[in-house]
Amino acid sequence: MTDHAATDPGTQSQGLKSLVADWSTDQEAFKRVHWGKAMMWIFLLSDTFIFSCFLTSYMTVRSSTTLPWPDTSEVFALTIAGHKIPMILIAIMTFVLISSSGTMALAVNYGYRRDRRTTALLMGATALFGVTFVSMQAFEWTKLILEGVRPWGNPWGAPQFGSCFFMITGFHGMHVSIGVIYLTTIAIKVFRGDFERKGNYEVVEIAGLYWHFVDLVWVFIFAFFYLW
Amino acid sequence: MEHEAVHPGVQPVLAPPSPDTKHGQQHPLGIYFVIWALLFVLSTFSFLVDYFRFEGFQRWALIVIFMWLKAGLIVAIFMHMRWERLALKYAILIPPLLLAVLVALMSIESNYTYWTRVIFFGVLGGPPG
Numbered sequence: 001m002t003d004h005a006a007t008d009p010g011t012q013s014q015g016l017k018s019l020v021a022d023w024s025t026d027q028e029a030f031k032r033v034h035w036g037k038a039m040m041w042i043f044l045l046s047d048t049f050i051f052s053c054f055l056t057s058y059m060t061v062r063s064s065t066t067l068p069w070p071d072t073s074e075v076f077a078l079t080i081a082g083h084k085i086p087m088i089l090i091a092i093m094t095f096v097l098i099s100s101s102g103t104m105a106l107a108v109n110y111g112y113r114r115d116r117r118t119t120a121l122l123m124g125a126t127a128l129f130g131v132t133f134v135s136m137q138a139f140e141w142t143k144l145i146l147e148g149v150r151p152w153g154n155p156w157g158a159p160q161f162g163s164c165f166f167m168i169t170g171f172h173g174m175h176v177s178i179g180v181i182y183l184t185t186i187a188i189k190v191f192r193g194d195f196e197r198k199g200n201y202e203v204v205e206i207a208g209l210y211w212h213f214v215d216l217v218w219v220f221i222f223a224f225f226y227l228w
Numbered sequence: 229m230e231h232e233a234v235h236p237g238v239q240p241v242l243a244p245p246s247p248d249t250k251h252g253q254q255h256p257l258g259i260y261f262v263i264w265a266l267l268f269v270l271s272t273f274s275f276l277v278d279y280f281r282f283e284g285f286q287r288w289a290l291i292v293i294f295m296w297l298k299a300g301l302i303v304a305i306f307m308h309m310r311w312e313r314l315a316l317k318y319a320i321l322i323p324p325l326l327l328a329v330l331v332a333l334m335s336i337e338s339n340y341t342y343w344t345r346v347i348f349f350g351v352l353g354g355p356p357g
Contacts, residue, residue, distance in 0.1 A: 015314065022315035030316045041320050052327045060334045064341035066349065073278055091275045098271060102264035105306045112254045205253055205308070212306045216299055222271075223295035227278050228288065 034202045037209065044213045047175075051217050054168050055224055061160040070156035072226050076140070090226050093136050094218065097176075100129030101215040104183075104208045111204035116190055119204060123187035126211060130180040137173045141166075168225055175214050183207055253308045263305045270294045270301075 022029050030038045062069055073086040080088065107122035144165070148155050151163040186207045195201055274294045277287060304310040309317060 019314040019318060022313060029319070030313055033313060033316055038316065041316065045320055045323060048324050049327070052324070052330070056327070056330055056334050059331065060338040060341075062338075063335065064338035064345070066342065066345045073281075087275060087278050091271070094271045094275075095268065098264065098267045101267070101302065101306055102260060105260040105264075106257065108253065109255070109257055109260065209307055212302055215306075216302045219295055219298045219302065223274065223291050227274060227291045 034206070036206045037202060040206045040209045044209065047213065047217075051168075051171070051220070054164075054171060055220060058164040058168060058225065061164065062158070065158040065160055067158040069158050070154060070161045072228075075144070075156065076226065087226065089136060089140055090222065093133055093140075094222055096129050096133050096136070097215050097218050100126045100133070101212050103129065104211045108205045108208040111190065111201035114196075114199065114201065116193060116196070119201070120187045120191035123183050123190065123204070123207075127180045127183045127187065130176050130183070130211075134173055134176050134180070137169060137176075141169075164225070168221055172214070172217055172221055175217070179211050179214050182210060253311060255311075259305060263301050266301060267298055270298050 022031055025031070028035075076088075076090050077084050077086045078088050079085075103122045104126045107119050107126060110118040110122060149162045149165065151166055153159040154162050186203055189195065190201075190204060195203060271294075274291060277290045277294075282290060303321075309320070
């Protein structure tokens with residue numbers, strides 16, 4: 001990671017010496033890092049611990065139950081045009097979320113170019129992908145609830161499946177929903193030109209950090225909950 | 229970048245720009261498209277692991293490898309961690325390692341619970357309690 005430091009002399013890390021220097025100074029530890037960005041990172045770190053607690057509890061109940069765990073491949077299969085495809089909805093949701101991360105990364109870049117229109121449009125696209133994701137999740141929840149999945153039981157095996165499913169995906173879905181509101185707000189402000197006076201588009205990057213984090217959490221949920 | 233040349237007067241009207249803005253996280257667009265494509269490919273691979281029903285060690289090894297590659301790409305490039313200061317990198321990336329302790333403890337605990345259930349409720353169990 002540190003080897004590629006040469007591209008950007010402005011915010012570059014200069015090895016361990018810079019680390020010691022940063023941490024031993026007064027007032028600010030992260031030199032030339034926007035305070036909002038540092039704070040967002042620290043918030044995301046705390047959120048990492050929350051999601052890790054959920055995933056670790058899921059691991060604990062799953063590996064301590066004597067009943068068979070429902071086969072997620074079957075549970076999340078959809079029948080499309082007469083073919084039963086395992087996990088297809090979750091795969092599409094994954095692609096939607098990755099695409100939203102892609103448009104967000106581009107939005108951050110256009111923000112720094114101070115291209116307000118493109119930035120706002122790309123952020124809008126990101127929010128739309130987010131809405132699509134949450135809608136698909138609502139569909140998935142409805143399907144499972146109709147099939148009899150409850151936090152205390154389900155027709156296929158270990159009763160803990162339902163509580164893990166609703167807790168983990170619900171909390172993640174809530175993050176996506178909040179992200180959609182957050183991004184829409186920032187997109188409108190960018191479009192109006194609120195940040196033009198200071199010429200500082202770091203806000204877009206900070207919002208982007210939150211959004212990428214939501215995608216990052218999904219990577220872990222997808223691997224541990226859906227695929228495992 | 230061209231836009232900075234187009235509006236040279238806009239920047240310093242009210243407040244001086246923060247030192248970060250000028251050479252902030254500005255990278256060529258191409259890298260984002262490459263990462264975007266890579267994430268698609270890796271997700272497809274994880275999906276195929278399920279589709280072709282890999283089992284056992286193979287299954288979770290592949291899932292975890294693809295997972296970490298995806299997570300790494302998102303954090304390093306999309307979240308720009310690769311270009312951040314070392315102090316920030318360490319402050320954010322080291323603490324989550326502590327979670328390994330939690331995972332280890334809970335896996336010991338769940339193993340104990342599992343065997344307790346097997347011994348007291350029988351292997352096929354039924355709802356505990």
